[in-house]
Amino acid sequence: MKLLIVESPGKIKKLQDILGAEWRVAASCGHVRDLPNQGYGLEPPDFNLRYTETKPDVLKKLAALARDADEVFLASDPDREGEAISWHLKDALGLSSYKRVTYTAITSQDVRSGLDSPRDIDMNLVHAQEARRALDRLCGYKVSGPLGRAVREEKMSAGRVQSPAVRIVVERERAIRSFVSTTHYGVELLFEAVENISEGWKAAWLPREGWLEEGQEYFLDQTAAGKIAALRTLDILSCEEKESRTAPPAPFTTSSLQQAASNALKFKPKKTMELAQKLYEAGHIT
CATH class of the missing domain: 1.20.5 (Single alpha-helices involved in coiled-coils or other helix-helix interfaces)
Known part of the structure; x- marks a missing residue:
């Protein structure tokens, strides 16, 4: 029997149908080890990460399946989190022999192509995930408690991303509260459609040198703006027509x-x- 270990239990049925009776598909249900809930899980000067089992029952089941298997294939997702999960499984299950496989779609062609191209675990990706996890603890771990109390949500967590994000939100809120409104004026000219132009168009008046005082950002003279808006006869000095091209949007990433x-x-x-x-x-x- 060959054993394929994936992350999500939801993938088991479809993969089992693709691979057939010679295979056994099982799931780790995500990460099986993590840093401890109490403390940082890493200390100076070496900052080595200390892991604890988060799913001992899952590990026990997978260990029994691995002992009965002729070959073990680690098929967690093809990203740094998936690579770390495969490494944790290898280490926690004591696998002396394994095959790391990846695929980007659950189709017969993609899955079998992945199985035909096994490799070792990419420790660079594993270390990248560990660095991310360590930064979560070092940058913001102590922020979680105060942040949760502030928003009245006990399980609120903060890490390498949330902590600076909270800082940005706080600074923005302070800027909003200290904002002083300024009444300023602008002029927009609307041109009706004519014989050679099927649609009307508009132009905005941009005050430049001579209109704004030194250090002034906005035009504040309501009377002058009113006189400019009252103009009905203008000379068009130049007009330029261009074609523009817009590229299609990039494929989605997780964040986008x-x-x-x-x-x-x-x-x-x-x-x-x-x-x-x-x-x-x-x-x-x-």
Whole structure:
């Protein structure tokens, strides 16, 4: 029997159908080890990460399957988190022999292509994930408690991203509260459609030197703006017509997908990733 270990239990059925009876597909259900809940889990001067098992029952089940398997394939996701999961599985299960495989779509062609190209675990990706995890603890771990109390959500966590983000929000809020409004004026000219131009157009008046005092950012003279707006006869000195090309948007990354879903559909990141995971498991997206 060959054993394929993936991250998500939702992938098991489809992969089992693709691989057949000679294979056994099992899931780690995400990470099986993590830094301890108490303390940082890393201390100077070496800052070595200390891991604890988070899913001992899953590890026990996988260890039994691995003992009965002729070959073990680690097929966690092809990113740094997935690479770290494979490394943790190898280490926690004591695998002396394994094959690391990746694929970007759950189709028969992609999965079998991945199985035909096994490799070793990429320790550069593992170390990148460990650095990310360490920075989460070192940059913001102590912020989680005060932040949770401030927003009245006990399980609020802050790390390398959330801590500076909170700082930016606080600075922006201070700028909003200290903002002093200024009444300023501008002029926009609207031109009606004529014989050779099918649509009307408009032009904005941009005050330049001679109109703004030194250090002045806005035009503040309402009377002068009113006189300019009252003009009805103008000379067009030049007109230039250009063609422009717009490139298609880049494929979604995790962050841009979450941003687009939040802006367009008001989805929270967790819901977005759950839906994306289901689409991936169904073979609809890579």
